[in-house]
Amino acid sequence: MATEDDEFKVPRIKLGSQGLEVSAQGLDCMGMSGVYGPPKPEPEMIELIHYAIDRGITHFDTAEMYGPYANEILLGKALKGGIREKVEVATKFGVKLVDGKAEICSDPEYVRAACEGSLKRLGVDCIDLYYQHRIDTRLPIEITIGELKKLVEEGKIKYIGLSEASTSTIRRAHAVHPITAVQLEWSLWSRDVEDEIIPTCRELGIGIVVYSPLGGGFFSTGPKLLENLADGDYRKSMPRLQSENVEHNQKLFERVNSMATKKGCTPSQLALAWIHHQGNDVCPIPGTTKIENLKQNIGALSVVLSAEGMAELESIASADAVMGDRHGPGAPTWKTSDTPPLSTWKCT
Incomplete structure (x- = not known):
């Protein structure tokens, strides 16, 4: 197994072309606050966050919806005591609970309130990277980005990001204010973004932040993952x-695991290394609640990974290698994120 040297510090990369620098690997904090079953003990999660910082991870990803709210509060507690200046905080707006159901909303009033x-909740004066969590297809993207631009000008956020956005949405948003990062799912079993989304980001100088680079944990243990999922873990309903x-x-x-064994690493490390080898404009944010992981x-x-090794992995993870969609029916993704033209919008 490729091990982590206690002296090794995660290097830094430039994310996008607007000036943001982050650690080459980030930490998705979502699973700490109940999305994968019950919330984890707060002291242990704060210890994990501090350990990550000690090892050079400075890019922490959260969202108002995680908990909801509990994850931002947790991260805020972990960053007290002078730690804030050492990290880059990324959070998201745009998915809220209404009568117990998730609703996508990006009206300007809501953007500002969020x-x-x-x-x-984070206990900060400025958010480093602020994402639209999911695209609100009810209103033109220009309306939402226009309000985010105001927040940048007011010093409340530094950089703007989009999550699960189509190429059309990305281009239109970027024309209003430069987009620093697009967050998307990319892994050995989710490669559809390679056709259009990744090239568009690179054309426009937008950084790429990868969530679920391990397929929600599938590339750690394979189907055995199901044996350890807690009640309420949404992965139980994943079609795959x-x-x-x-x-x-x-x-x-099994094929990834076999290749990993030959290389002397774990299958999860191989899958994650594949993402790291995609380019220095890519930052994966694998989540975990355990220091060992x-x-x-x-x-x-x-x-x-050599060019031959990358080609072998991509051959293993070909388009027909995976069965089942990555999300259930109706889940909003970049494929359904186009918004109405601004020319057709009438203020109400």
Whole structure:
């Protein structure tokens, strides 16, 4: 197994072309606050965050929806005592609970209120990277970005990001105010973004932040993942982990695992190394709630893949290698994120 040297510090990269610098690997804090089953003990999660900082991870990703609100509060507590100046805080707005159901909203009034709420919960004066969590297809993207631009001018946020946005949405948003990062799902079993989204980001000088680079944990243990999922863990409903698909997808894991064994690393490290080798404009943010897993993830930075190794992995993870969609029916993704033209919009 590729191990993480206690002296090794995660290097830094430039994310996008607007001046933001982050650690080459970030930490998705979502799973700490109940999305993958019950919330984890707060002292342990703060210890994990501090350990990550000691090892050079400075890019922390959260959202108002995680908890909801609890994850931002947790991160805010972890960053007290002079730690704030050492890190880059990324959070998101745009998905809120209404009568117990998630609703996508990016009206200007809500954008501003959400930002103020996140600033308070995080205990910061300015958010480094502020994402639209999911695209509100009810109103032109220009309306939302226009309000975010005002927040930049007011010093409440530094950089603007989009998550799960189509190429059209990215281009239109970028024309209003430069977009620094696009967050998207990219892994050995989610490669559809390679056709249009990744090239568009690179054309426009937009950084790429990768969530679920380990396929929600599938590339750690394969189908055994299902045996350890807590009640309430949304991954239980993932189409790719349903009985009719998981046996087929196990073959993909076995081939990745076999290649990892030959290289002397874990399958999760190999899958994560594949993302790291995509370019210095890519920052994966694998999530974990355990220090040992965090060590493994950092160890992936030491896994070297040749051009032949990359080609072998991509052959294993070909378009027909995976069975089942990555999300259930109706889940908003970049494929359904186009918004109405600004020319057709009438203020109400």
